[in-house]
Amino acid sequence: MDYLYDGTYTGFMTSLYLHFKYRESTGIYSKKFYQESLTSNYKIVKTNEDLSQKMEGLIRDKISSRALKLIYYSFLSNEEKKEMFIIKFVKLGLIKGNITGLYSHEDTFPLQKIYDKVSKEKHRFLGIIRFKDINGVLFSKYSPDHDITELIMPHFSDRYKNENLIIFDEKRLKAGTYNKNEWYLSKIDKRIYDKFKDEEEIYEKMWREYFNSISIDDRKNLKAQFQFVPYRYRKNITEFNK
Amino acid sequence: MDNLITKLKILAEGAKYDVSCSSSGVERKNKGKIGSSRSFGICHTWSSDGRCISLLKVLMSNNCIYDCTYCINRVSNDIKRASFSPEEIAKLTFEFYRRNYIEGLFLSSAVEKNPDYTSENICKALEILRFKYGFSGYIHVKGIPNTSKDLMNKLGFLADRLSINIELPSEKSLKLLAPQKKTKTLLLPMRDLNNKIMENRDERSRYKKAKKFLPAGQTTQMIVGASQDSDYQLLKTSQILYDKFSLKRVFYSAYIPVVENSLLPAVNTKPPLKREHRLYQADWLLRFYNFRADELLSEEIRNFDLEFDPKINWAFNNIGQFPKEINKVSYDELLRIPGIGPKSAGRIVKERKFFPLNYDNLKRIGVVLKRAKYFITCSGKYYGGIDISPELIKYKLGEMENSRQISFF
Numbered sequence: 342m343d344y345l346y347d348g349t350y351t352g353f354m355t356s357l358y359l360h361f362k363y364r365e366s367t368g369i370y371s372k373k374f375y376q377e378s379l380t381s382n383y384k385i386v387k388t389n390e391d392l393s394q395k396m397e398g399l400i401r402d403k404i405s406s407r408a409l410k411l412i413y414y415s416f417l418s419n420e421e422k423k424e425m426f427i428i429k430f431v432k433l434g435l436i437k438g439n440i441t442g443l444y445s446h447e448d449t450f451p452l453q454k455i456y457d458k459v460s461k462e463k464h465r466f467l468g469i470i471r472f473k474d475i476n477g478v479l480f481s482k483y484s485p486d487h488d489i490t491e492l493i494m495p496h497f498s499d500r501y502k503n504e505n506l507i508i509f510d511e512k513r514l515k516a517g518t519y520n521k522n523e524w525y526l527s528k529i530d531k532r533i534y535d536k537f538k539d540e541e542e543i544y545e546k547m548w549r550e551y552f553n554s555i556s557i558d559d560r561k562n563l564k565a566q567f568q569f570v571p572y573r574y575r576k577n578i579t580e581f582n583k
Numbered sequence: 584m585d586n587l588i589t590k591l592k593i594l595a596e597g598a599k600y601d602v603s604c605s606s607s608g609v610e611r612k613n614k615g616k617i618g619s620s621r622s623f624g625i626c627h628t629w630s631s632d633g634r635c636i637s638l639l640k641v642l643m644s645n646n647c648i649y650d651c652t653y654c655i656n657r658v659s660n661d662i663k664r665a666s667f668s669p670e671e672i673a674k675l676t677f678e679f680y681r682r683n684y685i686e687g688l689f690l691s692s693a694v695e696k697n698p699d700y701t702s703e704n705i706c707k708a709l710e711i712l713r714f715k716y717g718f719s720g721y722i723h724v725k726g727i728p729n730t731s732k733d734l735m736n737k738l739g740f741l742a743d744r745l746s747i748n749i750e751l752p753s754e755k756s757l758k759l760l761a762p763q764k765k766t767k768t769l770l771l772p773m774r775d776l777n778n779k780i781m782e783n784r785d786e787r788s789r790y791k792k793a794k795k796f797l798p799a800g801q802t803t804q805m806i807v808g809a810s811q812d813s814d815y816q817l818l819k820t821s822q823i824l825y826d827k828f829s830l831k832r833v834f835y836s837a838y839i840p841v842v843e844n845s846l847l848p849a850v851n852t853k854p855p856l857k858r859e860h861r862l863y864q865a866d867w868l869l870r871f872y873n874f875r876a877d878e879l880l881s882e883e884i885r886n887f888d889l890e891f892d893p894k895i896n897w898a899f900n901n902i903g904q905f906p907k908e909i910n911k912v913s914y915d916e917l918l919r920i921p922g923i924g925p926k927s928a929g930r931i932v933k934e935r936k937f938f939p940l941n942y943d944n945l946k947r948i949g950v951v952l953k954r955a956k957y958f959i960t961c962s963g964k965y966y967g968g969i970d971i972s973p974e975l976i977k978y979k980l981g982e983m984e985n986s987r988q989i990s991f992f
Contacts, residue, residue, distance in 0.1 A: 437937075445934045445944035468627040468637075472682045479681065497683075499612055500619045500720075504681070544678045550588055554595040555640065556630035559839045559854055565633025569626070579684070580628055 343383040345372045350416055353424065354393035356386045360428065361399075361435065369424045404434035408441040414459040415452055417488045426451045463492045469570065470497070470508065471579045474542060479506040483577050490517045491526055498524040545579050552580040591675070593665040597645040597656050598691055601748070601804060602834045606637040606686040606721045608799035609743050616717025618680060618687075620743065625686045638689035638723060639679055643667055643704055647693035651761040653750075653809045655841045656693045666695065669708035677716045687721030687743075688712065698729040706734065709741040721799075726776075728768045735772060736796075739779060744799035744831070747773055752820040756810035759846060776801055777828045800831040807862060808855040809838040809847060813885035818865055818876040825869060835862045861887035868894060871925050872918045891977070895921040898958060899973035905958045906965055910939050922955030942966055953983065 344359060344366040346352035356369045372385065400409050412430070415423050429448040434440045443449040462485055470493070472479040479501060490510050497506060498519040508517040509529060516529040575581040607624030626635035644666035645656045655662065667675075676688045690708060695701050705724060712718045724738055726747035739745060747769055751757050754766050776797065783796035803824060805817055821833040837854035840847060865887065868874035872894070879893050880886070888896050898905065898921050907920055909931060917928040930948045934940060941961050946952060957967040957976045969975045 440937075442930075443934055443937065444930055444948045445940060446937075450947045464623075464625075467621075468625045468683075468686070470683050474681065481683075496619075496621075501617060501681070502613050503616050544682060547588055547591060547675075548679060548682070548684050550592055551595050551639070552628065552630060552636070554592045555599050555636060557599060557632045557634075557839065560632040560634070560837075560856065562633035563631060566629045566631055569629040569633070569635070578628065579682075 343367050343375070343381065344369045345375055345383050345385045346370075347386075347388050348373050349388060350413065351390060351393040352386065352388040353416060354396045355389045357428070357431065358392040358396040358399075359386060361396075361431070369428065371424075400431060400434070403438070404431070405439045405441045408434060408439075411441060411452060411456045414492070415455040417492065418455050418459045419487050420455050420458075423455060426455065459487045459489065459492075462487050463489045465574075466493055467496055469574060469578055471577060472506065473545075477505070479504050480509070481507065481577075482509040482511050483574075484512040485510065488513060488515075490515060493517070494519065494524045494526075549580050549583065587671065587675075590665045590667060590671075591641065593663050594642040594645060594667060595640065597642045597693070598640045598689070600655065600836060600839070601640065601689075601691060601725070602634070602836045603723065603746060603802055603804060603832070604635055604637045604640060604689065605832070606723075608831060609721065611719065611798075613719050615713070615719035617677070618718050618720030620687070620719070620721045627683070627685055637686045638721065639676055639685045639687070640689040640691070641667070641672070643669075643672065643690060643692035643701070643708065644695045645693045646695045648696065649694050649761075649763045651750075651764065652842070652844050652846055653760055653806060653838065657842075660842065667708075669704060669711055672708040673711040673716055673718075676712055677718065680718070680720055687723070689723040689725075691725035692727065694727060698727045699731055699734060701727050702730040702734045702738065706737055706741065709738070713741055723799075726772060728764060728772070730772070732772075732775060735776065736779060739776065739796045740794055742797060744802060745776060745797055746802040746804065748804045749820070749824075750804065750806050751810050752805055752812050752816050753810070756812055760810060773801060773803070773824075773828050773830075780829070801828065802830060802832040802834065804834040804836055806838050807835050807859050813880075814858070814862060814865075814887050815876070815880040815882070815885040817862060818869070818880060821866060822869055822876045833866060835859050835866070857889050858887065861889065861893060865893045873915060891980070892921075894919075895954060895980075899977070902971060902973055905971060906960045906967075907958065908960050908963070909945065910935050910962055920955055920958050922951035922953070922958070954980070 344356040346356045346369065348371045353369065356366070360366045360369060375383070397409060400412065412427050415427060430452045433446070433448045440446070440449050442453070444453055466483065466485060466489060470481050470483060472481045490508060494508065494517040497508065501519070503521060505521060506519045510516065514529055514531060516527055517524055518527060570578065570581070605624050606620070607622060609620040610622040611620040613619045624637065626637050628636045630636055646664050646666060647656045647658050650657045650659050672690065679685045680687070690705055692701050692705060709722060709724065722742045723744045723746065724742040726735060726745050728747060749769050751760060757764055757766060780797055780800065783793070786793045787795065805820070807817065817835070824830045824833055837856050837859040838848065839854045840850045840852050843850050865879055868879065869876065874897070879897060887893055898919070907916055914928055914932050917923050917931055918925065927948050927950045931940060934944070934948065939962050945961065957971065969979060
């Protein structure tokens with residue numbers, strides 16, 4: 342039987358708990374993306390905070406707290422089969438113990454790879470997020486491959502602790518907002534965000550001039566530049582536009 | 584504002600041949616009004632030469648009284664001149680930083696009037712940035728040779744990292760190309776700063792609240808290809824700097840001819856990028872692989888082979904030590920195998936405790952097998968497919984390189 346969860350992390354953890362402690366499923370899927378067929382046999386799992394926490398405790402005790410981070414990051418990825426990889430990883434861990442950080446095993450390698458991808462994108466966006474000053478609010482829009490807004494918010498809300506700021510994920514219509522006190526996530530209506538006019542700021546112009554002056558022509562290497570800043574990220578990066 | 588843009592262009596142009604741009608080495612939460620620093624460093628963009636841009640790298644002024652032959656800013660060169668005021672620098676850094684364009688400031692300067700005057704100006708800019716704007720982000724500052732010791736120390740408490748550029752590794756080349764600079768005036772302040780860093784570390788271990796002095800340490804830069812100095816001489820110099828002055832990094836900058844002068848390579852000479860690349864590889868071997876300069880080069884072989892990297896060349900010269908058994912040899916020995924770096928060596932040591940590693944496991948671990956396979960065995964089995972002889976391996980690797988290049992062009 343397949344288990345379907347509501348798309349939240351807590352929902353997924355509840356399903357994982359049922360899978361290992363109650364009855365093993367044939368797979369755990371998010372309701373939103375589940376493709377029903379005539380032969381499919383499924384159960385909708387009701388999200389339960391207690392069971393979810395029990396599952397987290399189990400992973401922490403039997404594997405490691407780092408494993409929880411690995412699972413959480415992977416859960417935020419856009420990898421289609423992430424649930425399956427997490428199940429395999431946890432299953433091995435419950436038997437073998439601390440398998441966090443292993444690359445060589447076929448059941449740990451895929452999850453480790455997904456984790457690396459998500460961390461890499463998180464790290465990359467700490468650098469290539471661009472803010473615009475709109476009436477004193479720092480506003481940024483971006484479209485990351487993975488759902489990393491909650492991973493980068495702690496960094497920016499500390500760095501700009503005296504500013505109001507919004508980081509808007511235009512792919513998921515989701516925003517991280519910081520109000521000089523705390524940060525939170527919310528869904529944003531696209532119309533609200535469209536109100537933010539794309540006015541050219543003087544500092545954007547200066548930054549572009551700087552960006553062009555700092556390059557050394559005798560060392561031109563567009564291939565390297567492309568590897569570091571792939572085209573898909575460029576539309577929201579000030580210096581690559583206009 | 585237009586005036587400011589013009590200045591920015593001129594003073595960024597003048598600073599860009601300084602290659603260092605790293606913002607790593609300090610982990611600091613926002614202790615002021617704005618800014619933090621991450622130990623791993625953050626790159627914010629990459630320019631069309633493929634180099635990372637992390638810091639706003641500018642000169643305070645390009646009005647130089649010195650006449651170093653290789654330098655674009657030397658007094659006898661006919662270029663546009665400009666100077667920033669300390670407030671202008673601070674404000675620009677703050678506004679760029681707010682928009683997350685940069686990770687911090689790298690402030691350098693030509694020697695305007697005299698060394699102390701120049702350093703005082705730099706100091707003022709940093710004070711405004713740190714105290715008026717409450718900036719808690721990363722600052723790298725250039726040490727101007729012949730600046731008074733007090734001023735240097737003051738800068739050390741404002742900045743995270745300081746660098747004095749050696750530029751040329753021998754007194755002879757300095758005399759020839761930078762007659763106003765002397766090895767002594769470059770090395771003495773580096774020694775003093777290192778002593779101060781050590782002292783400060785000691786002090787901080789006793790008083791938690793003691794102010795930090797250059798928490799990200801010192802770096803320097805050497806030019807490659809402007810003088811006759813060999814790779815051996817450059818690498819030996821680097822080793823001394825790492826050993827004696829605990830430098831964090833030595834940067835190498837392939838000389839780009841910016842001026843016609845009989846003492847220098849002609850203006851249309853291509854910068855020796857490949858040579859620079861080999862020096863960086865060797866530098867990595869010194870810092871992370873426990874190699875010594877004398878293992879890589881000698882009085883007889885004074886320059887790196889451009890075809891094969893320094894590590895595999897070392898392996899060719901010591902072929903008797905191979906193959907090494909992946910499931911047995913120590914971490915240090917793993918590091919000596921071409922295709923294995925600190926990351927994969929660490930993983931091997933950790934993961935072989937769970938089960939013996941085979942060839943496929945190594946692939947997942949991230950070992951570069953196209954090089955490593957000639958130098959290892961996995962549980963006794965050799966996967967190279969040819970005899971372990973440098974000539975054969977070179978031939979095989981060369982074959983691969985050729986087919987790669989053909990498909991690339």
